[in-house]
Amino acid sequence: MRLKVLSDKAKEAIEVQFPSYPDKRSVLLPALRIAQEEIGYLSESAMIDVADLLGLTPVQVYEVATFYSQYNLKPVGKYLIQVCKTLSCALVGAGSIVTYLQEKLGIRTGETTSDGLFTLKLVECLAACGSAPMMQINDRYYEQLTPEKMDRILEDLKRDGKSPLATGPFMLPVMGERS
């Protein structure tokens, strides 16, 4: 079988998982993660490769890839911003956080800035409700967001590729700080 885009390394990384699961289909979630790590997002060719490796039809892969917001079906910017829109965050202003980001970056949700740096996405609860509103950028959490904090985070990332404001895995909520 000739694969379209995935490397032999990715193929191996996927196949090595087979023994840990009852059937090949169950390897789908990790396989998609591996493919996404390699290509940067889940291109159609990457999904077809995964389908071939797991003995599935492409649409069986596509179903899963479209269900989870963790998978990107389009290329994303260097920094993938995922803002939580679920209840706890929504109650303390996730909406205005999103509006602020959209205006500041000049993009709508789902889009990427023209310099390829930032992609903005909305996601469901990321389990940091206690320190809402929050967002995740690449692998790090940023919590108890305010417009000023966001300005700094974006500046830091642009300049240094990281920001000291990153928190987590969880920030412990400080009682009474925001009354």
Added chain:
Amino acid sequence: MNKMIKLKINDLEVEVEDGTLLIEAAKKAGVEIPHFCYHPKLKPDANCRMCIVEIEKARKLQTSCSTPVTEGMVVKTNSPEVKEAQFGVMEFLLGNHPLDCPECDQGGECQLQDFAHENSPMTSRFVEEKRVFEKEYFGPLIEKEMNRCVSCLRCVRYCDEVVGSNALGSMQRGNMHEIGAFAHQELECEYCGGCIQICPVGALTSRLSMYDYRTWQLKKTETICNYCGDGCLLTLEGVKDDITRVSSEMGAGRNGGDLCARGFFGYGMINHAERLSRPTVRTKGRDLQVTWDWAADKTASGLNEIKAKYGPQAIGGVISAHCTNEEIYLFQKLMRQTIGTSHIDSSARLGHINAVSGLVKAFGTTRMVRYEDILQADVLLVFAGELTESNPITAIKVKEAVRQNKAKLIAVDSYSAGRETYISHLPNLATHHLEIRPGTEGTAILGLLKAVAEGSHQTSLSQTARDKFKESLSSVSYDNIEAVTGISEKTFREMGTLYAGAQRGVLIFGRAITRCEEGYQNVLKLADLAIAAGQAGQPGKGLLSLTKENNEYGAVEMGGASEYLPGLQPVGAEQKGHTLVEMIDAAARGEIKALYLVGENPFRSLPQKKVEEALSNLELLICQDLFPSEVSALAHIILPAASYAEKSGHFTNLEGEVQKVRKAIEPVGNSKPDWEIFSLLERKLEAELGDPSQSQKLEAPSVDVVWREIVTTLPAAWPNLSEEKIVAKMTAYIENGLRSYVVPERAREKEEGVFDLSMSQVLFHAGRMSTYAPGLTTLLEKAVVLIHPDDAEDLEIQEGEEIELKAGGNGSGVTVPVKFSKKLSVGSLLFPEHFGLEMQALLPLTVDPITGVPYGDRGRVTLAKVSAPVS
């Protein structure tokens, strides 16, 4: 039978089998529980929550589609709690629904409409904006209207559980959940139409008949599909004399309501504009359109003249196995009795006759395996790599046996197990796939036979019979078998043991056996294999020959073969007339002066030059057909025949099931059903021969009268043979047979640049007829040659690019575009036989020395890129 369970539904006492689902038990009690995601064909999914009921002692409402009955259950389907919950579900569904019933094709047969009438709150609290999906098509034949979707997943589950195509996905989530194809591309699936039929609403509809009808305006006629031997029950629906769509009743017929693309989308040939519609007499190069009476007179007098001048043996007739039993019976009677010739044949000669001759010789019958036996088999041995395309419903049974019932499937063929994305392919389904070199089927059978004969399993064979088998195989060496087939001794031994060890082993074979070299001998070898393995002569075991045309079984059984009278009674060797091939030869030699070809076109099966020469030689050529052809171009008389939709009668499917064909519309144009034409001719001929009592019978007898005549004429035991008789025949065959098996010395050399070309059937077509169905031609319109993408890559050929195929290096070649197909073996090419005649000229023709079957489906060719014109 399972134990019976008593329960109460809405105060009604019901008794049902253990394991029955509540929703089915209620149906039995006459109570319909509203539902969307439930369908009796599918495993319960319980995702829509519409079917909830109240069960005494249960803590909360339960979904009746996934709850099996238990003894003493007390169920309410209409309590206020139930109604309130159902209203809730309905309110959600209708909240987003566009309510566009006036322009929706499902209107009148929509479960959402029906259940909304009874179970919806009539008002909605939903004031937000409805979701809107952009219009999308699932390719050329299926309309997708996601705004109407109720997310029940019946379509996705059908495509997975029944068809095994897995072409549909359930995508996105929540409010924006939708059904779709991979990455919103065009669907490239089997186009069985099943998802359209199983969708409870108008979210998936057929584009072939959009906005054409309201269901209650359609006249519905249940009949049998005329495309393949599976014999599916389907419903032709139409207004006046126009067939507008096809449907099938879930669970009904031998097909259980499943259809393939040909059955569901292939009806367009019926009302096709090119149908022959007027009787035509051709004199001195001029075509005269005449009345039926005139045409029949001309035909009768023409036949009589030839008979008077040269005797009856100067006349021959061939009939298509697409015709009904009544028609084939009447035709052979007309030829044999009224005219008095013994030259009568049918298109069953092109392969099926090998199966009949072989199976009848070994078992006395061809009727051994029914679909139920496939479902119950624990081992299936299949010599038909094209099964999913040639006989899609038989394939659905095989899929169910393998996927649901965990049968072992041994597939022996010359295809590769590469995945053709959404079209199922037998080798992919197989638990054991033996990919043999093309043309080595016979040797592969010997490989299995030797393993079985030398194995130690129990059979009812006598020790002497066993020893004889063993001995006759002793000179056959696995070294040779391995060299020829490319399969190891170990594999043969394992597979032999697996098959012989089956509780219920079913052996299925297709065109690679019946339509290819050594066909008859290979059928006998398969019979030997089944007998030696103890897999014949008992219920649930046996052999099944796949047929391409819908009534090949019937054709031979009705006497449409030179060696058989009706009821498979053999014709004595001296009286046996010519086969199709012999008739053409005799016509070329000038011995046969008149040929009557009914729906059969020898140009498609024999070398064209020869056929043309033979037919041009004739003094009288009668062509009776649906569409113009190479034959009608040469004919002296053209009689327009009616299609299956325009007549009544019976077809016999590949299980041997005799099924009723019902007339849906009046004959198109001025055509007539074949049986009516035969009976008209019979009367004309009798009258001319001076039997006035016959000429008085002006009215044609009804088709029922013909059927009664058949049933009374045929041997009493027809159609079935008792088990004892089969065993007796089988034993005699084994004990008396002298066997000598030979394996070719060694494998044919693989030559650089030479490909194995074979002609075969593809899913979207059947013979030539389907190429008149617009629904099917949108799926595959014109000739292409299939090639494995790896071969194409090595030769630097792009998909769609034209290549030239040549036989033997020189001579004129054939130019066709290529299409990639991963299902092919590397080094082989496949040409769908439904198109152009040119390809045949590249393939050598041989004729079976015993059964007279012409073999011209396989050959070897070289391949060259056609250099692109410099632009």
